Amino acid sequence: MSGLRLSAVAISLLVSQSAFSAQFDFSDKLSQTDALVLFQSENEKASLSFLDKDTRAQLEKALATEAFTGTFGKMVDVLAPVDSKYSRIVMVGLGNNEDLNASTMTKLGGNLHAYLESKKVNTAALSLDAIEHLANHAELSAQLAHGINLRDHTFDVYKKTENTPIVSYHFDVKNANETKSQYAKLEHIQKGVFLARDLTSEIATRMTPVDFAKAAKELESLGVTVTILEPEQLIELGMGALEAVGRGSKEGARLVVAHYKGNDSTPIALVGKGITFDSGGYNIKTGESISRMKSDMAGAAAALGTVKAMALSKADVNVVAVMGMAANMVSQTSFAPGDVLRTAEGLTVEVLNTDAEGRLVLSDAMWYARKHFQPEIMVDIATLTGSKVRALGDRYAGIFSQDDTLVNELTLAGKRVNENVWRLPLGYKDMLKSDIADLKNIGSGGPGATTAASFLEHFAGDTRWVHLDIAGNALSSSAKDEVPAGGTGFGVRLLSDWLLQSKN
Ligand SMILES: [Zn+2]
Numbered sequence: 001m002s003g004l005r006l007s008a009v010a011i012s013l014l015v016s017q018s019a020f021s022a023q024f025d026f027s028d029k030l031s032q033t034d035a036l037v038l039f040q041s042e043n044e045k046a047s048l049s050f051l052d053k054d055t056r057a058q059l060e061k062a063l064a065t066e067a068f069t070g071t072f073g074k075m076v077d078v079l080a081p082v083d084s085k086y087s088r089i090v091m092v093g094l095g096n097n098e099d100l101n102a103s104t105m106t107k108l109g110g111n112l113h114a115y116l117e118s119k120k121v122n123t124a125a126l127s128l129d130a131i132e133h134l135a136n137h138a139e140l141s142a143q144l145a146h147g148i149n150l151r152d153h154t155f156d157v158y159k160k161t162e163n164t165p166i167v168s169y170h171f172d173v174k175n176a177n178e179t180k181s182q183y184a185k186l187e188h189i190q191k192g193v194f195l196a197r198d199l200t201s202e203i204a205t206r207m208t209p210v211d212f213a214k215a216a217k218e219l220e221s222l223g224v225t226v227t228i229l230e231p232e233q234l235i236e237l238g239m240g241a242l243e244a245v246g247r248g249s250k251e252g253a254r255l256v257v258a259h260y261k262g263n264d265s266t267p268i269a270l271v272g273k274g275i276t277f278d279s280g281g282y283n284i285k286t287g288e289s290i291s292r293m294k295s296d297m298a299g300a301a302a303a304l305g306t307v308k309a310m311a312l313s314k315a316d317v318n319v320v321a322v323m324g325m326a327a328n329m330v331s332q333t334s335f336a337p338g339d340v341l342r343t344a345e346g347l348t349v350e351v352l353n354t355d356a357e358g359r360l361v362l363s364d365a366m367w368y369a370r371k372h373f374q375p376e377i378m379v380d381i382a383t384l385t386g387s388k389v390r391a392l393g394d395r396y397a398g399i400f401s402q403d404d405t406l407v408n409e410l411t412l413a414g415k416r417v418n419e420n421v422w423r424l425p426l427g428y429k430d431m432l433k434s435d436i437a438d439l440k441n442i443g444s445g446g447p448g449a450t451t452a453a454s455f456l457e458h459f460a461g462d463t464r465w466v467h468l469d470i471a472g473n474a475l476s477s478s479a480k481d482e483v484p485a486g487g488t489g490f491g492v493r494l495l496s497d498w499l500l501q502s503k504n
Helices: 003-009 053-065 102-118 137-152 176-201 209-222 231-236 240-246 288-313 358-373 386-392 404-417 448-457 492-502
Strands: 035-041 075-079 088-095 123-127 168-172 225-229 254-261 268-278 318-328 340-342 348-350 377-382 397-400 421-423 464-469
Touching: 035 102, 053 075, 053 088, 075 102, 088 102, 102 137, 102 404, 137 168, 137 176, 176 209, 176 288, 176 492, 209 225, 209 254, 209 268, 209 288, 209 318, 231 240, 231 254, 240 318, 240 340, 240 358, 254 288, 254 358, 268 288, 268 358, 288 318, 288 377, 288 492, 318 358, 358 377, 358 448, 377 404, 386 397, 386 448, 397 404, 397 448, 404 421, 404 464, 404 492, 448 464
Parallel strands: 035 088, 035 123, 123 168, 268 318, 268 377, 377 464, 397 421
Antiparallel strands: 075 088, 225 254, 254 318, 340 348, 397 464
16 A cells, blocks of 8 residues: 555544543544554565655665564654655564464554654554555554553543643554454453553542442443442341451442343353452551552452443443452451451351451352352452462462363463463362361461462352452553553453453
8 A cells, every 4th residue: 555645545543432542533634644653574574665765765774774674563763854744754563474463463552652652743654554465454453553542541630731742543554444343342342441440540548449339330321230239238148258348447348249241141250359448457568568559459440341341342241240349447447357257158257367358358249249140150350469479470460260271261361462360279278277267367378379269269169260369460560561550450351352252
């Protein structure tokens, strides 16, 4: 496709009205762009014949000087000659065509957006000639746009507004309609991610269990059924563990249920840990990690974000998020070390450490999910243990299950969307024996991430069950690829991809 025709044929791919995608303009007129972005794979040199002579010579010289061969992610940027219609030309390496997929294109989009922003580019024309001969070119182009958008969405509500450049993108693609429809699917997922990120990034005093419940209520406009249980109802139902964790805060605990019933099959339950602030309780956190504890509700945020993504997608799935919400605070009414709590499952729990509260709220939420929905599969997602961070860091989430099929499915889904999981064992149930109760809430030594998972296993019943420990994955201190700093929304893309794939 001729670059000289760019302005005539460039389409504005991104037609969303989302308030989040503010850097895109939705006009299909491309009178002038600051930057022209070209791509080249290692397989084939990009044709530059459409550029005017001076621009082409300048770019070719720069590519030779940089020994540019199309290495994945490599960018060569030249300021265009004075007569050029562009201010700069950016050549982007695609690597090997065979390695192009959702994972790589999304990362590339994220890094390209960060680069153009750093150069204060206002408008960019992306010419995707280099991939137009590939069978999945529309999908790849859409994934590039997805990566750009994912990187762009940051949580700035407390910042003085700055004049940060707003990049508007114009994609020049071979099959615009197909690319648009592929992108529309990803955009639904994106909006779920953005919800999870915003809920996670919001400060704890403005994201209490009641605030979270209000945010969930907003999904009703998408056809999601939302149920909220208050502390008295939790007590009536016997959910003594969840109720106890919330007792130290003024509002108390909530159980928030968001059900998207896209078909009549047996539902899949996503159970989220929603500690809106975790002080540790009487076993108060003494390290600096306490300052990040607004993110201890990221599991619940991911579960809710996934339900939003499925509802927007009008997906052919039946999925319910059950979220145990509480602020783990210190007060006269807080639960205390040594207490014995009674879970709705009927098991009593000796509290040896009030900072191991996540498994307490999850135990009752898992019970509720099983009792009320008899799910086919139950996936819980939680920022559960520091032990998981010590074992796997922040590049992998921990996955625990006796079900090899589910572990494989979720591991593959994670690879596709750059939300990787790594399996850790169960099998330490015997370390949770208590002298006074049926269970205690921390193990006697042993691997902490696993003893926490083994605790939860008591509440899975006969249901096929997976536990995801996303501690360390939920709140990022620096941007990387398609993920900006702040709440990451980790889990929404993983779970959405898995749910959608499981239907195919
Ligand atoms: Zn805790």
